[in-house]
Amino acid sequence: MLRLVGVAPSSWHRPPRDGERKRPGPTPQAIPTQIVQGVVAMATGNPWYGAKRIAVMRRRGGLAVTDRQAYRVMKVHKLLRQKRTRRAEVYQAAKLFELLRQAPNDRWQMDVTYIHIPGSGWRYAVTVIDYYSRYLLACCLTPSYSGHDVIHGLKLAREEAERIHGPLAKSPNLVTDNGPSFIARRFGAFVKDRFSHMRIQYRTPQQLGLLERFHRTLKEEEVYWQLYENPQHVRECLAVFRERYNTRRPHWSLAPSEGGDVLVPREVYAEGKEIRPPRWQSWAVAAQAKLEEMLTAA
Template identity: 60%
Template sequence: MATKNPWYGYKRIAVMCRRAGMSIGNRLVYRIMKAHDLLKRRSPPQPELQHAQRLFELLPQGPNELWQADVTYIYIPGFGWRYAVTVIDYYSRYLLALHLTSSYAAAEVLVALDKAIEEAERIHGTLRRRPTLVTDNGSSFIARRFLAGIKERFSHVRIRYRTPTQLGLLERFHRTLKKEEVYWRMYDSPDHARECLAEFRKRYNEDRPHWALLPAPGADPITPVEVYRDAVAIEIPKWQGWAKEAQRRIEALSAA
């Protein structure tokens, strides 16, 4: 399990072993991985996330209430830089779309959102309410074509200028994408990259337990698909004061 997933730490490997039917504790997995030099190197601690970012995390009470969209870069030798447009469901951490394109134009971002809606409706049927879509202030997300394309489908909220960590979920996801997929691959072409990214998306949604998805206090984390598709209940933060402040901030940003 660890050799197939060298980017995972011992705790996640232990969870995956238990999900596979093995009766094994975290400490034993740690000792085994240490003995075989399989422990993941500890990354330097990330700075504390800004208060505004955490406010957004409190809002959704179920799938398809709050989505985030963002763009990151992927280099393909011989072809140059490509853009990966990602759309993720905040509540379940389910990756709805991962669209690789040569252009950062509004039209390509709308293609990614079309794919996200198609995936959401494949699982849940026609969406009964418009999701809130959180983006940054990148040129594609403020373009007239983009705004016209989402007007009837989303409630759009843009993060404040120079506060990118308000988009913290996708910032963290992009680090995961790079560490667990992009940096381990040598893509032959954009088409090859798309195939690999599709495999990664399936692995991320269906095989990779997410630490934010706990069905009960002290329980092992579960995967995004179990929350998004199978409706497994998870613990929701109960910081009600922050939730009220988050709603106020969302309304203020929407009115701006």
């Protein structure tokens, strides 16, 4: 009939009538009760496995079950992996939420970047930034990136934090890479009782992404615009940049919790204005809420 009226059979679709199967073919055979019970028991006891693995495990136990039978049974009993509520994963995601910054001075990031001075060669900028507020605690020029020089930058950051907040109630969590200055014995001895020091994994600069992105801002908004005369000139320019970055430059990640334009780092770090979590952290916020709901129900 379709050919007579000029309609391609492959384009014809008719919704199934009442009681009619969606797909043609014989009606699937009923699965024996023994197989159903065996698959349900194995899938319930191993909720992290899919249908194929459950079928293999049952066959290894002496029960003749096909992959298709295991899939059908698990689908009917809602035991397929993607259909379950995975309490363990929700719990782990909620624990990760606790690792995110919650207030100023919870976590600092520290690194070193290069700056070239015509006629004087290379110098190094030691930078320390507060993870929560993006407040630039220190940005000092040093002749090297030895343990002694980075300790000097960290001392300046601590002095700035205590100038604003007074003596810190707890040791900030300090995150660095694995550069020679941060694995030096002198640096380790200095931070031992003053900070909770954590180094990122090797070859994973994204774990220090906040400070790596800041160095790009430092170069694009300061270093590449200047022709420095000498190291003292660099120090003066870095001081001006730091003041501008903290007090006048709006930061897109600092969206106020009550709405409105984004804030500058000083408003969050020194004035205590609240911000809402960025969108990329919404998974952690949702997981935390889900965990609290599950614990309440329990």
